[in-house]
Amino acid sequence: xxxxxxxxxxxxxxxxxxxxxxxxxxxxxxxxxxxxxxxxxxxxxxxxxxxxxxxxxxxxxxxxxxxxxxxxxxxxxxxxxxxxxxxxxxxxxxxxxxxxxxxxxxxxxxxxxxxxxxxxxxxxxxxxxxxxxxxxxxxxxxxxxxxxxxxxxxxxxxxxxxxxxxxxxxxxxxxxxxxxxxxxxxxxxxxxxxxxxxxxxxxxxxxxxxxxxxxxxxxxxxxxxxxxxxxxxxxxxxxxxxxxxxxxxxxxxxxxxxxxxxxxxxxxxxxxxxxxxxxxxxxxxxxxxxxxxxxxxxxxxxxxxxxxxxxxxxxxxxxxxxxxxxxxxxx
Numbered sequence: 001x002x003x004x005x006x007x008x009x010x011x012x013x014x015x016x017x018x019x020x021x022x023x024x025x026x027x028x029x030x031x032x033x034x035x036x037x038x039x040x041x042x043x044x045x046x047x048x049x050x051x052x053x054x055x056x057x058x059x060x061x062x063x064x065x066x067x068x069x070x071x072x073x074x075x076x077x078x079x080x081x082x083x084x085x086x087x088x089x090x091x092x093x094x095x096x097x098x099x100x101x102x103x104x105x106x107x108x109x110x111x112x113x114x115x116x117x118x119x120x121x122x123x124x125x126x127x128x129x130x131x132x133x134x135x136x137x138x139x140x141x142x143x144x145x146x147x148x149x150x151x152x153x154x155x156x157x158x159x160x161x162x163x164x165x166x167x168x169x170x171x172x173x174x175x176x177x178x179x180x181x182x183x184x185x186x187x188x189x190x191x192x193x194x195x196x197x198x199x200x201x202x203x204x205x206x207x208x209x210x211x212x213x214x215x216x217x218x219x220x221x222x223x224x225x226x227x228x229x230x231x232x233x234x235x236x237x238x239x240x241x242x243x244x245x246x247x248x249x250x251x252x253x254x255x256x257x258x259x260x261x262x263x264x265x266x267x268x269x270x271x272x273x274x275x276x277x278x279x280x281x282x283x284x285x286x287x288x289x290x291x292x293x294x295x296x297x298x299x300x301x302x303x304x305x306x307x308x309x310x311x312x313x314x315x316x317x318x319x320x321x322x323x324x325x326x327x328x329x330x331x
Contacts (some may be wrong), residue, residue, distance in 0.1 A: 019243065045214070046244075046257055048207035048298050049138040050093060054085045055299060058100075061326035063201040065111075068319045069087065069310075073109025077194070079127075081202050092143060094150065095134040097199040102127050105194075113144065123191050130195025140206035163189070201325055204300050205291055208242040212257070217244035227268070227283075228310075234283060236268035245290065260291045262305070282312040289324075302327045 001086040086094045102124045126308035133153050135146035149151060210219045221240045226233040246259035264287035272281045289305030307322040 010328040021197045045211040047211040050085055050140060052138060054087045056331035057083045057204055057328050058331055059326050059328050063324050066321045071110045073111035075107040075111040077198050079106040081199055082108045083204060087137045091137055093136050095136055097203060098131045099128050099195050101280050126191035132194060132196050139209060201324055204328055205303050210242050212242060232272055234268045234270045236266050238264060238266040240264045257293055258295055279314045285309045300328050
């Protein structure tokens with residue numbers, strides 16, 4: 001998987017950002033101030049959660065990515081997607097995301113080269129209609145095991161396995177790519193991958209786990225989580241800070257907020273082995289940005305986030321910067 005990532009950055013580098021979704025939550029510790037008393041939380045706090053009854057949202061905006069270091073290039077997609085949050089039980093929602101429009105797509109450097117003879121503009125029509133499925137709790141955190149069990153994802157996995165087997169049979173009778181060349185990809189595979197990653201990045205964000213207190217607007221947390229990177233688990237430590245940057249306007253509800261700032265710093269490392277070779281892999285990540293909230297419904301109405309991730313494979317360093325500028329509305 002490591003080789004495939006380095007030779008197919010367009011299809012897999014977006015997964016680096018998404019990969020910080022924890023595969024297994026190990027421990028959590030909150031740092032709170034003296035103002036965080038039980039009475040204060042009861043009378044002067046806000047807890048953001050998606051409605052257990054479900055909701056349908058539209059996301060519109062731009063996600064862009066820049067890579068530097070071992071490989072360099074940029075890519076940007078501007079489009080619109082629909083997300084349906086459907087109740088599964090009292091604490092989980094099934095999320096169905098579908099690309100409904102792609103207004104612009106561009107790429108250069110190694111990301112453009114990755115497409116080979118496929119023009120990124122020619123993929124716009126094929127990306128529209130791509131669909132993805134997740135399961136989240138009411139905070140917006142993924143439940144990967146429940147998601148894997150969804151019939152739609154079971155079918156997708158079977159289709160992907162069948163395509164891989166068919167491609168392997170075809171490759172056996174064809175000349176293999178020369179050293180340094182990327183394998184040939186079908187237009188269908190590229191469109192599906194781009195649609196999947198646009199949906200993952202444009203998806204409405206997670207909400208903070210802690211309740212936030214007016215008068216003491218910042219709360220910090222430290223977490224240890226395992227992330228899935230290149231098919232292997234890497235232990236990561238996260239330091240998160242959530243700050244109320246704007247209370248709701250008059251008449252929008254006492255104890256509601258309209259803007260929330262997020263700062264996350266994370267790091268982790270592990271010795272990884274594959275194909276008889278091993279390398280020390282170190283991951284560092286910084287996330288900063290703002291989520292605007294619809295006070296009356298406690299759902300996001302906009303997010304503007306920057307995600308910087310640096311991955312070191314021994315002496316090789318790959319940097320990835322993802323910027324997201326999105327607005328959400330209720331369907």
